[in-house]
Amino acid sequence: MTQIDIIGLTKRYGTTLALDGVTLQAREGELVSLLGPSGCGKTTTLRCIAGFMDPDGGDILADGASVTDLPPQRRDFGVVFQNYALFPHLTVFENVAYGLGVRRVPKAEQRTRVAEALAMVRLQGLEDRLPRALSGGQQQRVALARALVIRPRLLLLDEPLANLDARLREEVRWLIRDVQQRARITAFYVTHDQAEAMALSDRIAVMKAGRVAQFATPREIYQRPAEAYVARFTGEANIIPVRPRDRTAGGGFHVPFGGVVLPVSGVEGIRPGDAAMLMLRPEALSITDPGAPDAIPALVLGAAFLGAALACEVSLADGMRLRLQASPHGTVQPGMTVGLAVDTAHAWLMPDIPQ
Ligand SMILES: Nc1ncnc2c1ncn2[C@@H]1O[C@H](COP(=O)(O)OP(=O)(O)OP(=O)(O)O)[C@@H](O)[C@H]1O
Ligand SMILES: [Mg+2]
Structure with missing residues (x-):
């Protein structure tokens, strides 16, 4: 050894x-x-x-x-x-x-x-x-x-x-x-x-x-x-350009996204106001009632049945496209308006480094 x-x-x-x-x-x-x-x-x-x-x-x-x-x-x-x-x-x-x-x-x-x-x-x-x-x-x-x-x-x-x-x-x-x-x-x-x-x-x-x-x-x-390049190469990831607003009490950031503000942890050294990249793995996103508090309105563009899950693509009001996995038992269909819930435990903020 x-x-x-x-x-x-x-x-x-x-x-x-x-x-x-x-x-x-x-x-x-x-x-x-x-x-x-x-x-x-x-x-x-x-x-x-x-x-x-x-x-x-x-x-x-x-x-x-x-x-x-x-x-x-x-x-x-x-x-x-x-x-x-x-x-x-x-x-x-x-x-x-x-x-x-x-x-x-x-x-x-x-x-x-x-x-x-x-x-x-x-x-x-x-x-x-x-x-x-x-x-x-x-x-x-x-x-x-x-x-x-x-x-x-x-x-x-x-x-x-x-x-x-x-x-x-x-x-x-x-x-x-x-x-x-x-x-x-x-x-x-x-x-x-x-x-x-x-x-x-x-x-x-x-x-x-x-x-x-x-x-x-x-x-x-x-x-x-550590950066978006790594996130993309190690599994599916939605990578979104953002500007963190200020720090949370827990040492993370308040990140404006899709009309709400998310508390997100991230890489050391990012400063409020910096250009940064928000990672949302597909499992960070789920579909909820459009009227639920903090739900982000989204339009379902496509849904593919994978057996254990339904792979969905949705778009936000500003045209941003996101991928997520929904329950295979649900009724999600292309053309539907849904609410998106973000589980910030699976979100992560990274510096904006050239790829
Ligand atoms: N004998 C060689 N002469 C000139 N350039 C080379 C030679 N071998 C490798 N390179 C270059 O060096 C870089 C690294 O090559 P390397 O073979 O280490 O990559 P790799 O990560 O193993 O790629 P792959 O996944 O395709 O096997 C590449 O830009 C490649 O074109
Ligand atoms: Mg090789």
Whole structure:
């Protein structure tokens, strides 16, 4: 078990600044996801940690000691990539044993450790198969066993589920979490799928153009995003430009919105009168009687039955459009005038930062 500290990594490809001071940490046994859109620097960060690429600046520490100048094989990190192809002419056993051979582990011990690793990913009995005789999910599990067999200090996974269909993705996702927790291996996990990051991670680093926009638990990131970019990337969110009026007794703000004034908590450092962004997750909004006190009048534009809920889009008097989830048992229909109630426990005020 190892703690990893990434300090101020920078990396340029020609004129592209791919990493602009990435600082991150994974404590012992923690799974940390790097989440962000295509091109934000996730793979570059992971390749620098793995040692496949030299950063231009910054440092990578394992238990306080720098590994930045060590070659990949001396870091003892296990790697699983999206297209980290297995050797096609080697059997499952030989693929998994490969890293042990390189490390000159005696044959008898290789057999025990390969059996152990295959049991962890539930692939016993497939030792003699060739990769082409395995499903995509099984191949990714072999890749995971191959990374685990060397008993790495750190596991690095770059979109390991990207090539799998939705059902397999879910299955292998839970297997990865289970194996990682049972073996208590520290791990970095790259994904651009927010649901995957939320489900798997102890902490998430949301990346934005080569920097870490926010690094916190899934709950914190979802409920208290540091900026609108993070709110949008971590689930559905209504983001509304507002100007907070003054402070509430509880340390939040009074925010004029839709003809009412909402008491809302928010990010430190916002000042009354500043341009700011109000986040209302769909669950912050509900439909009520138009005559109810503090109800905001709204027109229902659309409603889609999702089974557990009715996904609705409404517009306010000023044309502002909002999304919310209503009860599937209600009678909400397009064209209806309704009242909107805001549960300010699910509202959050953020600074107005360029996206
Ligand atoms: N070998 C390279 N040469 C030049 N530019 C590169 C190279 N690799 C990556 N880049 C650029 O560096 C930036 C970060 O790329 P990176 O692969 O780290 O992104 P990513 O977050 O992993 O994206 P994706 O989700 O698409 O995998 C991008 O602008 C990309 O175009
Ligand atoms: Mg990538």
